[in-house]
Amino acid sequence: MRIGQGWDLHRLIEGRKLIIAGVHVPFHMGEEAHSDGDVLVHAIIDALLGAAAMDDIGVLFPPSDMRWKDSDSRENLRYVMTLIKEAGYRVINLDTTVVLEKPKLGPHRPAIRENLAEDLGVPIGSVSFKAKTSERVNAVGEGRAIEAQAAVLLEEINK
Ligand code: C5P
Ligand code: MG
Numbered sequence: 001m002r003i004g005q006g007w008d009l010h011r012l013i014e015g016r017k018l019i020i021a022g023v024h025v026p027f028h029m030g031e032e033a034h035s036d037g038d039v040l041v042h043a044i045i046d047a048l049l050g051a052a053a054m055d056d057i058g059v060l061f062p063p064s065d066m067r068w069k070d071s072d073s074r075e076n077l078r079y080v081m082t083l084i085k086e087a088g089y090r091v092i093n094l095d096t097t098v099v100l101e102k103p104k105l106g107p108h109r110p111a112i113r114e115n116l117a118e119d120l121g122v123p124i125g126s127v128s129f130k131a132k133t134s135e136r137v138n139a140v141g142e143g144r145a146i147e148a149q150a151a152v153l154l155e156e157i158n159k
Contacts (some may be wrong), residue, residue, distance in 0.1 A: 002089070004019070004051025006043040008151045012143065019134070020105065021043065021112040022074045027103050031146060034063045037102050038073035040098055040129075041146040045073075051056060051154045068077050077119045092153040093126040099140050099147040105131035121125075 012018075019038045024040030027068050031037025061068050061076055068076075073144040084091070084136045098105060107143075121137060134141035 001092070002053075002154045002156070003010045004047040004049070004152045004154065006046030006048075006152075007148070008039045008042040008046070008048060009145050009147045010141075012038045012106055012144050019073075020108065022072070022115045023108050023111045025103065025105065025108055029143075035061075035068050035071045035076075036073050039146050040078050040096060040112070040148040040150070041073040042050055043150040044094065044096065044152070045077055047152040048077075048080050048084055048091075048154075051152050052084055052089060054083065054087070054128045055088050067114040073142075074115065083118060089154040090157050091120050091122050092125065093128070094120060094122070094153050095128045095130075095151045096159060097130045099132050099134050099149075100138065101133050101141055101143045105129075 010031035010033055012029040014029055016032060016037065018025045018027045018030040019036050021040045022038065031039055042057055049056055073094045098102065112129045113124050114126045117127045136142065139145040140147050
């Protein structure tokens with residue numbers, strides 16, 4: 001078994017879509033980013049790469065590379081899953097938290113879990129998604145940023 005953890009934070013700005021695990025959450029602000037800014041998927045990618053002790057997200061998908069301009073982060077996640085599988089691992093479970101002051105993410109939990117289960121190739125029961133506020137404290141609490149955390153467990157197969 002190998003455990004991995006990942007973290008990410010993006011500024012929230014007007015005129016951008018708020019994308020969480022590929023789900024478009026209606027809001028007047030969204031993640032500032034070179035890519036689609038999917039902060040949760042970015043944290044999950046680093047958790048997977050971390051569990052396998054591979055490169056990190058910035059090495060694999062450099063922000064300076066025009067290929068990733070406005071790119072769909074879920075495509076990057078599925079590519080990382082091919083690396084994980086090639087290295088001889090399978091995902092046991094994924095646990096995630098997004099910290100966001102507004103809006104409430106509860107209504108979007110089923111869609112978020114479904115997208116992640118699909119990309120990781122695991123049953124929905126192996127994927128958890130939780131949301132928290134930052135109690136109006138710090139940049140996240142002031143509504144200026146969104147933060148995501150992920151923990152993943154991999155099992156070595158065929159070894
Ligand atoms: O941060 P706090 O403890 O006040 O969050 C309470 C609950 O509100 C969370 O456990 C979660 O169910 C929900 N929540 C949410 N969307 C957010 C923040 C919190 O659905 N952006
Ligand atoms: Mg990011």
